[in-house]
Amino acid sequence: MTTPDRTDAQKTVLKKHPPSKILVDGGDPEETRQVFKMLGFVDGQTTNPSLIAKNPEVKHLVASGHQLSEEQEAQEYRKIVQEISPLVGDAGVSIEVFADLSTSAERMLQQGREMFKWIPNGHIKYPCTFEGLKAAQRSVAEGIRVNMTLCFSQQQAAAVYAATKGSKSPVYVSPFIGRLDDAGQNGVDLITNIVRMFAGSDHHVLVLAASIRNLPHLLYSFYAGAELVTVPAKVLEQWSGEGMPLPGENFAYQPVGARIPYEHLDLGQPWERFNIEHELTRKGIEKFVSDYRATLRKAS
Numbered sequence: 309m310t311t312p313d314r315t316d317a318q319k320t321v322l323k324k325h326p327p328s329k330i331l332v333d334g335g336d337p338e339e340t341r342q343v344f345k346m347l348g349f350v351d352g353q354t355t356n357p358s359l360i361a362k363n364p365e366v367k368h369l370v371a372s373g374h375q376l377s378e379e380q381e382a383q384e385y386r387k388i389v390q391e392i393s394p395l396v397g398d399a400g401v402s403i404e405v406f407a408d409l410s411t412s413a414e415r416m417l418q419q420g421r422e423m424f425k426w427i428p429n430g431h432i433k434y435p436c437t438f439e440g441l442k443a444a445q446r447s448v449a450e451g452i453r454v455n456m457t458l459c460f461s462q463q464q465a466a467a468v469y470a471a472t473k474g475s476k477s478p479v480y481v482s483p484f485i486g487r488l489d490d491a492g493q494n495g496v497d498l499i500t501n502i503v504r505m506f507a508g509s510d511h512h513v514l515v516l517a518a519s520i521r522n523l524p525h526l527l528y529s530f531y532a533g534a535e536l537v538t539v540p541a542k543v544l545e546q547w548s549g550e551g552m553p554l555p556g557e558n559f560a561y562q563p564v565g566a567r568i569p570y571e572h573l574d575l576g577q578p579w580e581r582f583n584i585e586h587e588l589t590r591k592g593i594e595k596f597v598s599d600y601r602a603t604l605r606k607a608s
């Protein structure tokens with residue numbers, strides 16, 4: 309197998325919308341506008357605490373000594389997503405709750421309810437943890453759209469499915485490709501495995517391929533049938549620069565780490581029975597917390 313070489317045999321120049329909805333993975337409305345100009349469309353956007361900390365205005369405030377209170381940070385976040393909201397299509401804007409390893413489902417839900425009011429097209433991001441899943445279960449019962457983030461295993465995706473069954477709106481689950489690669493695994497396998505697991509399901513959960521770091525990740529996600537992909541502007545720039553290729557019939561992907569085997573799981577089980585623990589979910593929460601705290605006043 310070889311990495312896609314982007315010869316004419318291995319790509320089809322885009323004539324229509326790609327097979328997956330395209331979301332911008334970022335925290336700067338200006339970047340979203342640029343991507344729109346470049347592609348002619350943007351279906352949605354995902355944000356997270358690290359991306360918000362990198363927003364030029366937030367960075368400027370922090371650099372000039374104006375560290376924010378938690379309330380100011382939430383106001384900044386709200387301002388950013390309100391500016392992005394009208395720029396995107398029907399995949400909406402994902403807004404992440406601030407959660408550390410001890411945040412309760414109740415506290416996440418309180419934030420989710422508040423954030424969901426910020427814009428008409430929000431999806432609330434909760435982590436794939438026990439408390440995050442409890443918050444998601446209650447959110448969908450209240451009509452709050454959710455995006456379950458920091459997903460690193462098929463078991464976590466199965467738990468998302470079982471916890472949100474009956475949701476009236478599509479639920480997103482976000483498997484993180486790049487961070488699995490970083491940990492020595494072949495991250496794209498998780499996309500294939502989850503898509504396969506959901507093939508015979510009621511399809512209330514859609515796969516949103518995340519942590520996409522390069523063009524092969526993007527093309528593989530199209531190829532595997534992810535319903536949505538969230539992509540940093542610089543990767544979209546490269547994709548656009550190459551004529552927005554799609555994986556052709558001879559598409560091949562060079563595995564980058566240990567293969568992730570498929571697991572046969574019973575989606576009809578109560579969600580609490582799945583093994584939802586994952587070290588990378590824990591590490592991901594810690595990283596989001598430290599990026600978020602870096603923008604906050606020490607006293608808060």
Ligand code: E4P
Nearest residue numbers: 333354356486487518519520
């Ligand atoms: C999007 O929802 C995720 O937060 C994002 O794709 C994570 O990407 P990273 O692993 O490159 O930080």
